[in-house]
Every structure is written in C-alpha cells, then in structure tokens.
Amino acid sequence: MIGNLLRAEYRKFTSTQVWFWMLLVCVALTSAFTAGQIGGTKYDDELQSNVRDVLLSAxxxxxxxxxxxxxxxxxxxEYRYQTITPTVLATPSRWTIIFVKTIATALVGIVYALICLIVELAIALPWLAxxxxxxxxxxxxxxxxxxxxxxxxxALVGLGAGALIKNQIVAVTVGVIFVAxxxxxxxxxxxxxxxxxxxLSGATNAITVSPHDDHTINGVTLLSVGGGIAVLVVWGLVMAVLGAGITMNRDIT
Amino acid sequence: MTGASDSSRIVVNGLSKDFGRGIKAVDQLSFTVEPGSVTGFLGPNGAGKTTTLRMLLGLVNPSAGTATIGGQAYRDITNPLTRVGASLEASSYHPARTGLNHLRILCAAAGLPDSRADAVIAQVGLGDAAKRKVRGYSLGMRQRLGLAAALIGDPGVLILDEPANGLDPDGIRWLRGFFRHLAAEGRSVLVSSHQLNEIQEVADRVVILDRGRLVRSGSIDELTAGTDVVRVHTPTPQPFAAALAAAGLGVVELAPGVLDIRGGPVELVGHLAFVNGIELHQLSGSRANLEDLFFALTQGAHQALPQRPPAPQPRVGGVQ
Known part of the structure; x- marks a missing residue:
C-alpha cells in the first residue's frame, strides 16, 4: 500500500510545474552564491584558504x-486547493498520509540537494582551476x-511546518522569519x-561549521554534527506528528 | 463492482454533529440505504446533508452516533476507493493539473491501472478534455470529473453530493441517464440533490432532512400514499357530494360544479358516479409528487398535502 501511495505522491509532484520552478530557484541560488564566493574573493591565495566556504555555498x-x-x-x-478531500478519501488515516508524505519529501529533498551540489561543483571546480x-x-x-x-x-522541516500550519502563506512566512x-x-x-x-539555525551551523573552528557562536557552544542533524530531524518529525495528530485530524468541511 | 450485497448497505445510527455554540448541524439522524438501491438525500440548504455525507466518509468527526458502510466505518475500510466512490464538491482539484492526471493520482493511490482513468473519464463524457488543465473546466465539467473520480475504483457504493449543481439542461439529462445506468448495474447510490424531479425519476427511496433531523424516509410511493386527489366536474354536485360522503370520502367544492375528492382512487370515484347515475364532464386523478412532498415536509405543512393553487372556500357539504 505504501508503494502505491508513494507513486500517487510522485504523480502529484510531477503533474504540476511547481517542481520545475522550485528546482530553478534552487539552481539559481546555488549558482549565484557559488559565483559570489569565487568572484567576490580577490586574491587566489585567499580563495585557496576559502575552498570550504565555496563548497558550502549551496x-x-x-x-x-x-x-x-x-x-x-x-x-x-492539499488544503489550498481542497485536494485533501480526495486524498483522505483514498487514504482515510492521516498518520499514513503524513508518513508517506514524509518519505516522499525526504526523497525530493535528497534529489534536489544532489542537484544543487552537482551545479555547485560544475561551476566551482572549473572556475577555481x-x-x-x-x-x-x-x-x-x-x-x-x-x-x-x-x-x-x-525539506523535511518544511513538511512538518506545513502539516502543523496548514495555511500555505502563514507556514512559509513563519518558517522563513524563524530561520532567517x-x-x-x-x-x-x-x-x-x-x-x-x-x-534550526543553530542546528544548521552545527552541521556546517568547520571542524577546525571552535564550536561556539557568541559564547554559545554548538552541538556536534550528529547532534545538529538530530535536531533538524526532530524538528521536522515532531511538527509532522503534531500536524497529523492535531491539524490534519480536524474536520475537513 | 461488488454488486448488491450487505457489504454495500449504509447504516446511519443516531448520528449527530455539533459544531459548537450549541448549533447542531445534524441531530440524532438514523436511516439505512439498502444495497442496490438509489436513495435521494433531500433537504433545504443548511439541513445537514453535506455534513452527514462527510461524516459517513470519515472527513468530519461525529459528535455522537455511527455511520457505517457494509458494517465498517469508512476509516476502517481497506482501499476504500474500490468499495465506495464519492463526489462531494466541484472544487477539489489542483487547477494546474489535468483532469486525467487527477484521476491517475487516484489510480496510483488505489493500486489501479491507469487504464481505469482513461475509461472513467470517457464514461463521463470528458474524453476530449482529459488532457486540459482543470482551471479551464466549466463547473459542469468539474462535476463530471468528480463523478469520474467516484467511479475510479468501480465501487458498489456511490455517495454523491449535489452532482447536478452547475450542469446545464443537457448535463442534467445526461445525469438522469447516468443514474439509471448506475442503478441498473446494481450499485447502492446515495445522492443529495435539489433536482427533485430528477430524483423522483431515479430514486427508489428518499431520506428527507430538515434542520439536521430526519423528517421522513421511505419509498416515494409510501410517502405519497394517501395524497390522491380526484377532481370531477359535474352539473349535479350536491347529490354526488352526498354520495361520496356516504362512501367515506372527503369532498370539497372548489367552484360551482367542481369537486376535489380525497381518500379514494379515481376508479372508486368513477364507480360511485356510475352507480348513483351522476353525469360527469371531467374525471381526473393526481397524487402529490416529490416536490410537493418536499416542500410540505420541510415547511412544516405536511397537513396541506398536496399543495395546489389557492382555491375558493368550500361551499357545499363536504365532509372535509
């Protein structure tokens, strides 16, 4: 059954153009910041010591x-266009819905992240050479x-935010304000x-901080890389579970 | 399709929904939809029809009571699209998705081959528009797409909420044939509608709601029984009224020489005229239709059945 539902999610994802435009934004941002890092560094010696920063541009x-x-x-x-109704009619359990969406979103996140890294390397390596x-x-x-x-x-954190706050604009705005x-x-x-x-920012810094730096920012000690990953996963999953149990379980009228 | 069997019996038992502030959208509602029948679900706007259907489909949580299909709550049915098809509103579509893709998503979710999507979209007459985005569909086309979605799993039970909304006269005629086709296939159909004439033509039974409560349920024949009215024109109304009253029938003289008679079929009235030697210039019978019944029941005026244009005051000795 899960395989069927994942196939349905894949079709939802690919049957509109949102996937393409979001990928374009990801590629554009990755390209711009990679180019900014390399182009904005005047001296080659300085650039050599900043290779790590360039590769974190993504x-x-x-x-x-x-x-x-x-x-x-x-x-x-699903809520904006009320497609949640046919979705729930096909899969009455909100837990199953959110479980499948979690897997699907994680897979989408992995694919997009890989594409971003490929784009980054495709720009950075020849330019640095x-x-x-x-x-x-x-x-x-x-x-x-x-x-x-x-x-x-x-992507997983976004899924959690969306499950908890079903209003699209509010969920995006609140998420970006928090992180940024x-x-x-x-x-x-x-x-x-x-x-x-x-x-979220603290966990992100814990993952991306250089192993050669001290793990403190403004006197606050960051978590380990594993700790940072765990925090992001917990944020995503806890919000998703709360969303499935509370927000999505409400009446669909 | 599963065919007419207990697995497609719908049982609503003591169902209530309170949306807060003491407003009960549905109040202690109980009714049964028998397998293989078409049941009209009727009531004025705000009567609780849509809320009831959504509780039946697990979209709205009841405050009390149960609603089951084949003995199971919708939420407990495995792969429900193959047991129950539902069309609730004409707006549950992503506007940038094609009609065919909307159906193919359902096929994927239910583990059905994509050929089912092709088949049902052709069945509802949208084959030519299958690859157009839903934002370009008219309301009537969206209704048809909703019916296609309901049929995707070839279910034995269909639950349709106002499927005629937005349909033009051609579409309504098509829908009438569509209902007949579904009924002929032995599916159980529960359909809410304001198209009373269409319901009367296709429904075996009706359930009538008002203000969240059951007003009446049964076959249309059962519900309209006893509402026969026979109208006669006669040059000798007085003796005929007396003969009719003696036979236990109610008589009202609407105008000089025009009698309305209740309580007996047209054959009995004709026979009484014959045996009493009464000359008749007109003899016609009528029975309340579903529309009469609906308005009478939902306006608290059941005693006025059947509704007719205002008539003059009775003049002669009716037993009425």
Missing part, C-alpha cells in the same frame, strides 16, 4: 529556503555531505541564547 546561499517551501507545499497545497586553486575533493567529502544533509533536511531572523535574535539575548543550538 547551503549558505539561502538555498534551504526553496527546499523548506517545497516541504511546506507538500501538505498546504582557472584561479589556480587546488581542490582536494576526497578531503572535502565531509563539507559536501554537510551541505547535502542541511538541504535535504530542510528570530533564531539569530535569540543568539544575542543573554537569558535565552543557550537554546540556540536547538533551533
């Missing part, structure tokens, strides 16, 4: 936002993996800044 350039939005749309589009910058790819696998993980997990602003404001408030590692 996440540093707000590319996580379209993936977050894609996750949100997976649920909220012309700047006489050597990239030892095997030693950068960890960097690429952290960028990949953040992108893929933000409120998390960082928390970091400068003395009394509450220690929760930062458990927020």
């Amino acid at each position: 996440t540093g350039g707000f590319t996580y936002i379209p993936l977050f939005v894609l996750g949100v749309l997976s649920v909220t589009t 012309t700047r006489h910058v050597h990239v030892d790819l095997p030693s950068q696998v960890g960097t690429l993996a952290s960028a990949f993980v953040v992108l893929a997990l933000f 602003f409120l998390d960082h404001i928390v970091l400068i408030i003395p009394g509450v800044k220690h929760i930062y590692p458990y927020l």
Whole structure:
C-alpha cells in the first residue's frame, strides 16, 4: 500500500510545474552564491584558504529556503486547493498520509540537494582551476555531505511546518522569519541564547561549521554534527506528528 | 463492482454533529440505504446533508452516533476507493493539473491501472478534455470529473453530493441517464440533490432532512400514499357530494360544479358516479409528487398535502 501511495505522491509532484520552478530557484541560488564566493574573493591565495566556504555555498546561499517551501507545499497545497478531500478519501488515516508524505519529501529533498551540489561543483571546480586553486575533493567529502544533509533536511522541516500550519502563506512566512531572523535574535539575548543550538539555525551551523573552528557562536557552544542533524530531524518529525495528530485530524468541511 | 450485497448497505445510527455554540448541524439522524438501491438525500440548504455525507466518509468527526458502510466505518475500510466512490464538491482539484492526471493520482493511490482513468473519464463524457488543465473546466465539467473520480475504483457504493449543481439542461439529462445506468448495474447510490424531479425519476427511496433531523424516509410511493386527489366536474354536485360522503370520502367544492375528492382512487370515484347515475364532464386523478412532498415536509405543512393553487372556500357539504 505504501508503494502505491508513494507513486500517487510522485504523480502529484510531477503533474504540476511547481517542481520545475522550485528546482530553478534552487539552481539559481546555488549558482549565484557559488559565483559570489569565487568572484567576490580577490586574491587566489585567499580563495585557496576559502575552498570550504565555496563548497558550502549551496547551503549558505539561502538555498534551504526553496527546499523548506517545497516541504511546506507538500501538505498546504492539499488544503489550498481542497485536494485533501480526495486524498483522505483514498487514504482515510492521516498518520499514513503524513508518513508517506514524509518519505516522499525526504526523497525530493535528497534529489534536489544532489542537484544543487552537482551545479555547485560544475561551476566551482572549473572556475577555481582557472584561479589556480587546488581542490582536494576526497578531503572535502565531509563539507559536501554537510551541505547535502542541511538541504535535504530542510525539506523535511518544511513538511512538518506545513502539516502543523496548514495555511500555505502563514507556514512559509513563519518558517522563513524563524530561520532567517528570530533564531539569530535569540543568539544575542543573554537569558535565552543557550537554546540556540536547538533551533534550526543553530542546528544548521552545527552541521556546517568547520571542524577546525571552535564550536561556539557568541559564547554559545554548538552541538556536534550528529547532534545538529538530530535536531533538524526532530524538528521536522515532531511538527509532522503534531500536524497529523492535531491539524490534519480536524474536520475537513 | 461488488454488486448488491450487505457489504454495500449504509447504516446511519443516531448520528449527530455539533459544531459548537450549541448549533447542531445534524441531530440524532438514523436511516439505512439498502444495497442496490438509489436513495435521494433531500433537504433545504443548511439541513445537514453535506455534513452527514462527510461524516459517513470519515472527513468530519461525529459528535455522537455511527455511520457505517457494509458494517465498517469508512476509516476502517481497506482501499476504500474500490468499495465506495464519492463526489462531494466541484472544487477539489489542483487547477494546474489535468483532469486525467487527477484521476491517475487516484489510480496510483488505489493500486489501479491507469487504464481505469482513461475509461472513467470517457464514461463521463470528458474524453476530449482529459488532457486540459482543470482551471479551464466549466463547473459542469468539474462535476463530471468528480463523478469520474467516484467511479475510479468501480465501487458498489456511490455517495454523491449535489452532482447536478452547475450542469446545464443537457448535463442534467445526461445525469438522469447516468443514474439509471448506475442503478441498473446494481450499485447502492446515495445522492443529495435539489433536482427533485430528477430524483423522483431515479430514486427508489428518499431520506428527507430538515434542520439536521430526519423528517421522513421511505419509498416515494409510501410517502405519497394517501395524497390522491380526484377532481370531477359535474352539473349535479350536491347529490354526488352526498354520495361520496356516504362512501367515506372527503369532498370539497372548489367552484360551482367542481369537486376535489380525497381518500379514494379515481376508479372508486368513477364507480360511485356510475352507480348513483351522476353525469360527469371531467374525471381526473393526481397524487402529490416529490416536490410537493418536499416542500410540505420541510415547511412544516405536511397537513396541506398536496399543495395546489389557492382555491375558493368550500361551499357545499363536504365532509372535509
């Protein structure tokens, strides 16, 4: 049954053009920030020492936002266009619906994250070569993996936000405000800044921070890479479970 | 299709829905839809029809009572699209998706081959528009797409909410034939509609709601029984009225020489005229139709059945 429902989700995803436009936004943001990192660094020596930052461009350039939005749309589009009615008629259990959407969104996140990384490398490697910058790819696998993980997990976080807040615009707006602003404001408030590692930005920084840096920001110690991944997964899953149990279980009138 | 069997019997028992502030959309509603029958689900706007159908389909949680299909709540039915087809509103479509893709998504979810989508979209007459985006569909086309979605799993039970909304006269004629076709195939159909004449033609039974409560249910013949009215024109109304009253029939003289007689079929009235030597210039019978019944029941005026244009006050000795 799960296989059938995943096939249905795949068809929902590919039967409108949203997937294409969101992919275009992801590729455009990745390209722009990769180019910005390389083009904005004047000296080749400086660029050589910033290779890690260049390879993190895929996440540093707000590319996580379209993936977050894609996750949100997976649920909220169903409510916006009332397709939730045929969806629930085909699959009465809201738990099954959200379980299948979680798997489908994770797969979409993985594919989009891979495409972003491929685009990034396709731009960065030839360009860096012309700047006489050597990239030892095997030693950068960890960097690429952290960028990949953040992108893929933000799709999952988006799904959770969409399940919990079924209004599309509210879910996207609240999510972006949290990640882009409120998390960082928390970091400068003395009394509450220690929760930062458990927020989305804090977890993202824990995953992408250089192993050679100290794991502190503004006096707050970040989690380990595994801890950061766990925090993003928990955010996505907890919101999805709450959404399935509360928001999606409400009457569909 | 599963055919007429207990697995397609719909049983609604003590169903209630309170949306808060003490407003009961549905109040202690009970009725049964027998397998292989077409049942009209009637009531004025706000009577609770849509809420009832949504509770039956597991979309709305009842405040009390149960609603089952073949003894199971909809939520407990495995692969429900193959047992129950539903068409609820003409707006549950992504506008950027084609009609065919909408149906193919349902095929995938129910584990059906894509050929089912092709078959049902042709069955509802949308074959030429199958690959057009739904945003370009008229309301009538969306209704047809909803019916196609209901048929996708070839279910034995169909639950249709106002399927005639937005249909033009051609579409309504098509829908009438469609209902007949469904009934001939032995499916159980529960259909809410404002098209009373269409329902009368196709429904075996009706369930009438008003303000969330059951007003009446049964076959149309059962519900209209006792509403026969026979009208006669006679140059000798007084002796005939007396003869009719003696036979236990109710008589009202609408105008000089025009009598309305209740309580007996036209054959009995004709026979009484013959045996009493009464000259008749007209003898005709009528029975309340579903529309009369609906308005009478939902306006609290059942005693006025059948409704007719205002008549003059009775003048002669009717027993009425």
